[in-house]
Amino acid sequence: MMRMTVLASGSKGNSAVIASSKTRILVDAGLSCRELMRRMAAVGESAEQLDAILITHEHADHVSGLPVLARKLNVPVYFTEATHRAWVRQMTPRTSMSYKQWLEGVRREKQERLDAQALAHQIAAGASDSDRPDDHFFAAGIDVNAIAPPDAAEPASALLTAATDDLCEDAEPGTRQSVRDNPTFLPAVEYFHAGRHLCIGDIDILPFTIPHDAADPCGFVFSAEGLRFGFATDLGYVPENVKQALKNCDVLLLESNHDLEMLRDGPYPWSVKQRVLSRVGHLSNAAAAEFLMRDYDGGALYVVLAHLSESNNAPALARLAAEQAIGGRLSLLGNRVVLAPQDAPLEPLCL
Numbered sequence: 512m513m514r515m516t517v518l519a520s521g522s523k524g525n526s527a528v529i530a531s532s533k534t535r536i537l538v539d540a541g542l543s544c545r546e547l548m549r550r551m552a553a554v555g556e557s558a559e560q561l562d563a564i565l566i567t568h569e570h571a572d573h574v575s576g577l578p579v580l581a582r583k584l585n586v587p588v589y590f591t592e593a594t595h596r597a598w599v600r601q602m603t604p605r606t607s608m609s610y611k612q613w614l615e616g617v618r619r620e621k622q623e624r625l626d627a628q629a630l631a632h633q634i635a636a637g638a639s640d641s642d643r644p645d646d647h648f649f650a651a652g653i654d655v656n657a658i659a660p661p662d663a664a665e666p667a668s669a670l671l672t673a674a675t676d677d678l679c680e681d682a683e684p685g686t687r688q689s690v691r692d693n694p695t696f697l698p699a700v701e702y703f704h705a706g707r708h709l710c711i712g713d714i715d716i717l718p719f720t721i722p723h724d725a726a727d728p729c730g731f732v733f734s735a736e737g738l739r740f741g742f743a744t745d746l747g748y749v750p751e752n753v754k755q756a757l758k759n760c761d762v763l764l765l766e767s768n769h770d771l772e773m774l775r776d777g778p779y780p781w782s783v784k785q786r787v788l789s790r791v792g793h794l795s796n797a798a799a800a801e802f803l804m805r806d807y808d809g810g811a812l813y814v815v816l817a818h819l820s821e822s823n824n825a826p827a828l829a830r831l832a833a834e835q836a837i838g839g840r841l842s843l844l845g846n847r848v849v850l851a852p853q854d855a856p857l858e859p860l861c862l
């Protein structure tokens with residue numbers, strides 16, 4: 512028996528339980544501890560029986576409940592080393608940051624601004640070769656002193672606040688203070704590497720690298736008892752290694768983030784639209800459909816569409832694109848297209 516229970520999916524938080532008859536793993540903890548506990552109880556997943564928490568990448572929608580939940584359940588957390596480091600950096604109050612770390616952050620931000628301005632200039636100028644931004648352009652408007660030091664509005668600080676405010680109703684006294692005093696403490700940390708199998712209990716896990724703008728983001732294939740569950744969200748496109756990893760899955764959870772037209776016409780600022788659309792952003796309905804049409808082997812009982820954008824997608828559009836792509840294979844046993852919602856858990860998928 513293997514079971515997948517998606518507790519939440521989307522830009523406001525992601526988490527799912529993958530279980531065999533002996534082992535339970537929580538993949539990501541992107542809701543508050545309280546909400547994760549509530550949703551697990553609602554679908555009959557015993558939080559106390561979780562064996563581990565496995566993290567895909569350090570973005571807030573995947574880790575916001577992590578510090579409190581890991582402490583409460585006293586379970587090991589599995590990251591890649593780079594993701595763990597990135598998470599620690601994110602959770603460390605800026606006051607304790609070294610000058611070198613701060614300077615690195617400033618340089619990175621400066622470079623990002625330069626890149627964004629260069630791109631904007633190219634587009635404004637019609638993007639012809641002769642219109643490459645010149646030195647004058649680069650010299651203009653960039654003043655290192657004008658780059659403000661990090662402040663309370665930084666995502667890192669926001670994450671820290673979320674962690675300390677996120678208390679389970681039944682958390683032991685002092686948890687809030689403990690998270691505040693030592694926000695990066697976890698009961699145990701284990702490292703895994705993309706491309707190398709690891710085992711948690713009787714579940715074999717193959718992590719694979721996905722193209723996304725995080726430190727070392729991964730998707731996974733979980734195998735136990737002769738079944739394979741594939742898991743891939745937060746990827747800008749589907750590269751060859753992901754196509755290979757997702758073969759022969761019995762359940763396939765795949766990102767179907769946005770409808771291209773809705774994103775283009777939608778409310779996001781231009782820079783955010785560019786990020787979502789980029790090769791390290793998120794997978795569109797069309798890109799997910801292309802994978803399902805050309806590369807998917809049609810062998811899964813369930814195809815779960817995940818990480819749908821609330822602003823730039825409509826469930827009916829995501830479903831239609833996927834079902835059209837699966838095409839004639841829909842009539843065979845399986846290939847049931849299921850949408851993973853943001854606001855409520857999905858019924859457990861048991862095989």
Ligand SMILES: [Zn+2]
Binds near residue numbers: 568723725
């Ligand atoms: Zn992400």
Ligand SMILES: [Zn+2]
Binds near residue numbers: 521522525573745
């Ligand atoms: Zn995400």
